[in-house]
Amino acid sequence: MPKRCRSASPTDYGVYPSRASLSAGFVRGMYELQKTGSFCDVVLKGSEESSVGIPCHRSVLTVHSEYFRAAFSQDWKESTQQVYRLRNIDSQTLNELVEFVYTLDIRLNGDNVERILIAAQFLQMVAVVRMSWDYVEKHLHLSNCLLVHALASNYHNPNVCDAALSFIRRYFLEFVEGHDFLQMDTQQLMQVIGSDVLDVASEDLVFQAVMRWWEYDRPGRLAHLHTLLQTVRVPFLSVQCQQDYALALTSTSMAVPQSSAEAVGESPGEETKDTIPRQSYMILCVGGRGKDSQRSVAARVDVFSPSIPAVWRLKKLREEVGNAVVMPDSSSLFMFIAGHVMTVQRNSHYTDLRKEWRRLTSMRIWRYSVAYATLNGGIYAVGGYAQDSASMQPLTSVEVYDPNDDSWSVVASLPARRASLALVACEDRLYAFGGENGARDCRTAFCYDPSTNSWSRLANMPTARSECAACVAPSGLIYVVGDLVEPRHSPGCACVDGKLYVLGGYDANEWNSHSSIEVYDEDADRWALHACRLPQPRYGFGCVVMKMKRD
Structure with a gap:
């Protein structure tokens, strides 16, 4: 008589692979298949004519990229092509992004983060975009903060825009001494010096910064000088800087006010943003x-x-x-x-x-x-x-x-x-x-x-x-x-x-x-x-x- 199968007791335990270890094994296995070209059904090529093809699996690409999901699922000629060329992404960047698709790991640094971010934005690789912006924000520096602000503005990331401007406000005295300060446009400068939390020891430094920015290109920036001068909190200028302020207003062909309160366009005694000191x-x-x-x-x-x-x-x-x-x-x-x-x-x-x-x-x-x-x-x-x-x-x-x-x-x-x-x-x-x-x-x-x-x-x-x-x-x-x-x-x-x-x-x-x-x-x-x-x-x-x- 055959032996019956013993019912499992609640105290009986077996050791099984965890979900995490199974996932890691799957990722590792897919990476090995990609590297050997096994079961691959598409070859990606970068923008260069001489670029070497990268064998991939359509199904894996579509998991990480909304762009590929749309491209491979539509009734387009490209959806069935064996070779798919991305004419606006270079081979090195494409290789790094494919590496991420198969390993979930990407190595970001100051040299590659911008091109990876731009390419990931195009391919709609949300995870890479998020990691790239996070890296950029954590590595703000006097040498890149203006570039980061421009990049974030172009790609409509208000959080990183604010972070870059906050960085400039915090290190304003050092930033003003550099060449990037002179490259700021009027709107960027307004956003920085118009802030209550601009980190300056005295209002004189704000006025002097405005004048340095204007003197870099007097003819081209004269039309913006009056607008920028209105962000200076005149009541907190030294006597000498108030006199220089009046002369600067004359340069803008505006009438010279009779008092500091009038200089910022307010009635004497009225407490406004311009009559309250910054942080x-x-x-x-x-x-x-x-x-x-x-x-x-x-x-x-x-x-x-x-x-x-x-x-x-x-x-x-x-x-x-x-x-x-x-x-x-x-x-x-x-x-x-x-x-x-x-x-x-x-x-x-x-x-x-x-x-x-x-x-x-x-x-x-x-x-x-x-x-x-x-x-x-x-x-x-x-x-x-x-x-x-x-x-x-x-x-x-x-x-x-x-x-x-x-x-x-x-x-x-x-x-x-x-x-x-x-x-x-x-x-x-x-x-x-x-x-x-x-x-x-x-x-x-x-x-x-x-x-x-x-x-x-x-x-x-x-x-x-x-x-x-x-x-x-x-x-x-x-x-x-x-x-x-x-x-x-x-x-x-x-x-x-x-x-x-x-x-x-x-x-x-x-x-x-x-x-x-x-x-x-x-x-x-x-x-x-x-x-x-x-x-x-x-x-x-x-x-x-x-x-x-x-x-």
């Missing part, structure tokens, strides 16, 4: 102490824009804080907030000024009167007092925060105990100035080199200082500031548009905190009180520069 660098004042040591500003963020000029207040913080730093990548708006004046175990960061804060990993040591600075993607916390220290001796320890994995690590300690010191990053180094050693103010200066994880001592400052601030000026010099036009301890300090700004602070003699702002012109070597004031007096606060738009 610009602004100074954020975060937390700290207020008048008579009150904590009324400890959870407040004020914004000072030197270019408007104006001061306004942002959303209140979730916690009271006493210091802040911002990561160098201003496009991400990553801002780190550390504690309030007496403890820094509360750490938070912002990724967007309209979003909420979140708590980060605490430092290894609770500390206050600590100095912060960013360097090479890390946030350094240097010195300060330990909260539980009975001896009131400053710390020498230094910690660095890594935003990538939300962790703190210890690096080389300061050569001496310091608290209430000034700390600033400059050319891949940290510089620490002054501070107090527990008994008196100090004149010392130290430099930290992360490549060797070591501190070195620099020349002493002429004056002993603590609760001071430091900032790197456009010249590359580091300024350590305290008493200026008004006596200031624990002020904020930042450099914007080539000028040094010192904000707030307090007078140690009268214990009176300030809301005033002072500005230093390095070229004129002159300090002056600024017309703007902070909404409230404050000291011991975080002072950071961020690229923002006024919403």
Whole structure:
């Protein structure tokens, strides 16, 4: 009696090829058939008369190309031809596209991506077109961004058009110096310089760029000059550039306006796009102490824009804080907030000024009167007092925060105990100035080199200082500031548009905190009180520069 077939149990398993491995095997098999010419029913040839034929399978070509699907399915003479010549695609490009059809792999580079993209557009190979545009967008460069914009315009790809224009706006200062800038047409230039997010330090640079573009071909471009000048935001030009602007308008045979507001065609006092600054660098004042040591500003963020000029207040913080730093990548708006004046175990960061804060990993040591600075993607916390220290001796320890994995690590300690010191990053180094050693103010200066994880001592400052601030000026010099036009301890300090700004602070003699702002012109070597004031007096606060738009 024959044995019956045993029913399969739910616990019985067999090993079968996966769908992915079957697909890979099929692709590999078809590629081998194509390479050997087996079962091929059409030969493709490129545009050159001497081009070598490429044996293919019609069915495989139609899977990847709408063009071939239409050509081979219609009742045309070409649909039955054994040899099919593509007169607008060269042999090399055709070989690369056929390679993709049979391997699903294509090697794109700067030399071949344009011709492959154009050929894939013609053959309606959607996958190759998508990969080519993706490659182009990811490899934008000053040398190709204008070409990419033209290519995307010709093939009606608005996303890549916008990406190319955004790239030019972001690197506008470098782009203006090149030859491609002079080749821009009027519409392209309008789209770039008319944008609110054009990355320029001052409006003078926009006006100067327009004039350079015009001077390249004065007769041919004179008719467009007036239109381009209207995109310049005249109220934010320097006095000299406003005079040059008036002369440029004269060149266009237009009447010279009597005021900056009229120069952009608006009524005086009316706030329009032309009377609002572009995306610009602004100074954020975060937390700290207020008048008579009150904590009324400890959870407040004020914004000072030197270019408007104006001061306004942002959303209140979730916690009271006493210091802040911002990561160098201003496009991400990553801002780190550390504690309030007496403890820094509360750490938070912002990724967007309209979003909420979140708590980060605490430092290894609770500390206050600590100095912060960013360097090479890390946030350094240097010195300060330990909260539980009975001896009131400053710390020498230094910690660095890594935003990538939300962790703190210890690096080389300061050569001496310091608290209430000034700390600033400059050319891949940290510089620490002054501070107090527990008994008196100090004149010392130290430099930290992360490549060797070591501190070195620099020349002493002429004056002993603590609760001071430091900032790197456009010249590359580091300024350590305290008493200026008004006596200031624990002020904020930042450099914007080539000028040094010192904000707030307090007078140690009268214990009176300030809301005033002072500005230093390095070229004129002159300090002056600024017309703007902070909404409230404050000291011991975080002072950071961020690229923002006024919403």
